[in-house]
Amino acid sequence: MDFSWTEEQQAFRKEVIRFAKQELNDDLIERDHEETFWAEGWKKCAQFGIQGLPVPVEYGGGGADILTTVCALEALGYSCRDNGLLFSINAHMWSSEIPLVSFGTAEQKKKYLPKLVNGDWIGVHAMTEPMSGSDAFSLKTRAERKGDKYVLNGSKTFITNAQLADMIIVFANLDPAKGAAGISAFIVDKGTPGFTISRKLHKMGLRTSPMAELAFVDCEVPVENLLGKEGAGQAIFTASMEWERICILASHLGVMQRLLETSASYATDRKQFGQPIGKFPAVATKIAEMDIRLEASRLLLYKAAWLKSQGKHPLREAAIAKVFASEACIKSALDAIQVHGGYGYMTEFQLERELRDAVSGTIYSGTSEVQKMIIAGLHGL
């Protein structure tokens, strides 16, 4: 059992932190308030190599293993306060790039991956519908084969990056009689007739990450835009969720580290009753608990990532890590606010935003309740 990063990984981590601190923290309070996506930040991350980390070198990616990717995303979460930007990048990587890497044809990979990696294009994944959230495979969007095309009809909601999409992986059922086995995935290019962004959605947190509803009305896509085989939608979705559940919370680890350091520093500097507030057990305990949560979250997430790197399917470990790290991040954000007192509640201290951003972690990629269903299901329940 070896818990250490390699020298190369440590050096890369330092480089990510240097890059992000220097380049990625401009005007965040305003952008959060205005719900503005930062295209320049997206491009900077792509140029640095973030979006391409898990993509093979032949398509312009970094060809990094999952542990190195987790290491980089944790460093990014630590040093970039724009959690919305990082969420958009994660959605793009795990639910657009990875399905293409795993299931795409040589032509599809060649057409899409280099542009998704270099920041020119933004990829989107459209699964959730108004009536199918946690029960994702009960989706109603239909696909019908007509000659050399598939025709899509239906609507999608809670679609991250929807307004920015250059390509969308849309899940639709080709054969509802087969249930989930009829679900297939189709690549819809920007500007395809019959596809529209129907409504922008406003959120509690992650406000710099755009979200919208999508509508497909007699939207025709060529047969070569089928991703994987007919009926492979369930496998594609589940595989991408497995990656996402392991990796998307890596940036949460960085956030928790930042919250811990900020709070410990404040508790040392801030004096009341003639001494640093950190000398009071009620405050010191909060700092200790923030550290305990961070360490436990790290171990759970690293283990899930390590198992994936060994070619396993860490469904249980990913679910446990997802529940624990997402809930830990909320608790630590609340503790950070409490340690900072009235200042913590003020927007300018940027802790209330951390809390708003953290709440979504227990919802996206399967709610905490769904993760617990997965864990219980593995025990035969």
Added chain:
Amino acid sequence: MTQQVQSTKEQIREFVREAAQRKGVTDVTDTLSLVQSGVIDSLGIFRLVSFLEENCKVRIADEEIVGENFETIDDIERFVTTKLSK
């Protein structure tokens, strides 16, 4: 070899029978569509994959978790024995 195939199939049958019992499906044959009958759902497929990796000593890639390999007990057995023979 025959014994190993039978053993693999029996293990798969046992796993599927237990999953079917939990879903209230009693009439499980080797050709029953496991997804359409509701025996294997989105979570169940990964339980099955973990089971096969653990008990049959095969490594299953993401792109192999598709209907044609997991539709029926026969399909699963064919998929596993093909992998074992490679």
